[in-house]
Amino acid sequence: MIEMSSSLIAVLNEQIACAEAMLLTLGRENQALVDGDADLLNAAGAEKARLVEALEGLEQERRSLSDAIGATFTPAGAAPTAEDDGAPAWRTLLDLVAQCKQQNQRNGALVKARSEQVRIALQALRGSEPGFYDPSGLKSAARSARPLGTA
Numbered sequence: 001m002i003e004m005s006s007s008l009i010a011v012l013n014e015q016i017a018c019a020e021a022m023l024l025t026l027g028r029e030n031q032a033l034v035d036g037d038a039d040l041l042n043a044a045g046a047e048k049a050r051l052v053e054a055l056e057g058l059e060q061e062r063r064s065l066s067d068a069i070g071a072t073f074t075p076a077g078a079a080p081t082a083e084d085d086g087a088p089a090w091r092t093l094l095d096l097v098a099q100c101k102q103q104n105q106r107n108g109a110l111v112k113a114r115s116e117q118v119r120i121a122l123q124a125l126r127g128s129e130p131g132f133y134d135p136s137g138l139k140s141a142a143r144s145a146r147p148l149g150t151a
Contacts, residue, residue, distance in 0.1 A: 005071075007065055008066060011058055011065060014058055016092055016093050018054050018058060019055065019093060019097055021051055022055065023096060023100050025044055025047045025051060026100060026103040026107060028040065030107050034110070
């Protein structure tokens with residue numbers, strides 16, 4: 001039982017290290033998005049995928065060990081209880097995962113904003129205008145705008 005508990009703590013510590021690496025990777029991803037650096041973005045994306053896979057494997061291992069020794073963990077967002085096994089490490093892990101989630105959401109918002117900018121630029125280059133409403137309130141057909149140039 002003691003060996004399994006120390007194994008559980010070791011897995012939690014590995015999860016913490018992996019989550020810390022994920023947070024750093026998300027920071028690099030954010031910087032790549034801000035700078036428009038495709039190479040750094042690709043490298044960060046590949047590292048993020050590797051870390052997600054590692055975190056999922058460690059989580060499966062943590063759950064197996066927890067079930068084997070009857071360890072309980074407070075769910076994310078709930079106040080810690082006295083029964084939590086490895087509570088300090090678990091709280092640290094939950095905090096890191098919450099930070100990762102928040103950073104990933106910020107990165108996602110940045111990606112969405114950039115894709116909207118690209119969509120608008122492409123629309124301008126293609127020379128099409130969005131449909132407008134006529135005076136009667138009906139949507140008129142989209143008109144082709146004047147071409148910006150020819151090659």
